Amino acid sequence: MLRVLAARRTDEVVITTMTATLQWPLVSSHPLDFDFLAFGMGHASDFGLGLALARPERKVVVLKGDGGLLMSLGSLVTMGRYGPPNLLVLLLENRSYEMTGGQPIAPKADFVALARAAGIDKVERIEDLGAFERELPSLLTEPGPRFVVLPVINSEPLPPVAHTDHTERVVRLRRGLGISPP
Amino acid sequence: MNGASAARTVALIEDLGFTDVVSIPDGESRHLHRALLESPEIEVYSPTREGEGIALAAGLWVGGRKPFIILQNTGLMEAGDALRGCGIGPSIPLLLLVGWRGYPGAMSGALPVDSAFPYTEPLIRAWELPHRRLMSDDDLGVIGEMAAVAEGTSKPAAVVYGYGFTP
Numbered sequence: 001m002l003r004v005l006a007a008r009r010t011d012e013v014v015i016t017t018m019t020a021t022l023q024w025p026l027v028s029s030h031p032l033d034f035d036f037l038a039f040g041m042g043h044a045s046d047f048g049l050g051l052a053l054a055r056p057e058r059k060v061v062v063l064k065g066d067g068g069l070l071m072s073l074g075s076l077v078t079m080g081r082y083g084p085p086n087l088l089v090l091l092l093e094n095r096s097y098e099m100t101g102g103q104p105i106a107p108k109a110d111f112v113a114l115a116r117a118a119g120i121d122k123v124e125r126i127e128d129l130g131a132f133e134r135e136l137p138s139l140l141t142e143p144g145p146r147f148v149v150l151p152v153i154n155s156e157p158l159p160p161v162a163h164t165d166h167t168e169r170v171v172r173l174r175r176g177l178g179i180s181p182p
Numbered sequence: 183m184n185g186a187s188a189a190r191t192v193a194l195i196e197d198l199g200f201t202d203v204v205s206i207p208d209g210e211s212r213h214l215h216r217a218l219l220e221s222p223e224i225e226v227y228s229p230t231r232e233g234e235g236i237a238l239a240a241g242l243w244v245g246g247r248k249p250f251i252i253l254q255n256t257g258l259m260e261a262g263d264a265l266r267g268c269g270i271g272p273s274i275p276l277l278l279l280v281g282w283r284g285y286p287g288a289m290s291g292a293l294p295v296d297s298a299f300p301y302t303e304p305l306i307r308a309w310e311l312p313h314r315r316l317m318s319d320d321d322l323g324v325i326g327e328m329a330a331v332a333e334g335t336s337k338p339a340a341v342v343y344g345y346g347f348t349p
Contacts, residue, residue: 038267038271039237039240039267039268039271039272040233040236040237040263040264040266040267040268041263041267042233043233043234043236043237043264043267043268044237046229046234046235046237046238046241047237047238047240047241047244047268048241049238049241050237050238050239050240050241050242050243050244050245050247050249051241051242051244051245052241052245053202053225053227053241053242053245053247054241054242054243054244054245054246054247055245055246072231072233072234074229074230074231074234075229075230075234077230078227078229078230078234078238082227166267166271166272166273167271167272167273167336169272170244170272170273170274173244174244174246177244177245177246179244179245179246
């Protein structure tokens with residue numbers, strides 16, 4: 001799934017958190033990649049919302065897990081209220097805290113229903129890789145905000161955690177966006 | 183002491199160039215919140231919790247905006263991880279306006295003392311946030327002072343208000 005996204009992505013900001021921060025660098029090295037790991041538990045899409053509001057000309061894609069969403073469920077309501085057209089949240093649903101050893105999360109939580117009930121109009125569930133590949137062009141170009149649930153199974157071993165300095169990540173992203181250092 | 187004027191505070195926030203306010207209203211900030219909503223120069227966002235708000239503000243700043251955060255001391259307690267991760271750690275100069283719940287009662291000797299009162303400044307010091315107190319219009323200059331400190335150090339800074347805002 002990440003390879004499909006990386007192949008299609010052009011100038012979108014891509015924010016990753018938790019397990020996706022380990023996997024996304026295997027398929028992408030782009031000035032507008034942003035590793036959110038350790039920036040705040042569960043808050044990747046909140047950060048992405050702020051960035052999307054600040055840069056309406058730029059698509060912002062957030063890759064976050066279902067465990068992370070449960071840490072800040074209110075984020076859905078805020079996205080429903082303020083989410084701009086350039087925000088796309090891809091929820092990687094694996095029903096576990098994969099990065100910490102695969103501990104299970106709430107098995108019955110319906111993330112599509114939660115997002116709709118929170119006021120997000122464009123919510124969908126994409127069940128397989130072929131459908132994701134077909135729908136990705138519209139996900140990246142059509143106005144949102146959009147919230148997409150993607151059931152995923154990780155079939156490859158996770159690489160070790162090796163992240164850059166937090167400040168350097170911010171400086172790099174702002175440079176990629178053409179914003180001068182403060 | 184009866185707090186600062188909401189209208190004067192908003193005018194100051196506008197003059198300082200803030201573009202966005204992320205605010206979870208509480209009883210003491212309600213007049214300020216209302217005045218901010220009437221400002222044509224400032225966008226106001228009200229997330230559901232303070233940690234969410236700090237992350238939202240960090241995204242705004244990274245995207246080139248100049249956000250200002252209003253939260254109660256209890257919200258600051260909730261938002262510790264976001265403050266660490268989205269402010270202190272990545273050197274993002276967020277300015278926090280922190281409502282000091284419990285301060286008026288404690289100053290008047292009322293009992294029981296609100297349990298949020300005694301931890302407020304110790305918590306701010308524990309986070310190593312530079313801060314000043316705002317108790318009346320005479321203190322409004324501390325907002326610009328702390329904004330300059332945040333920008334100069336590329337770290338969050340705080341202004342703590344004890345008596346809320348008058349219209």
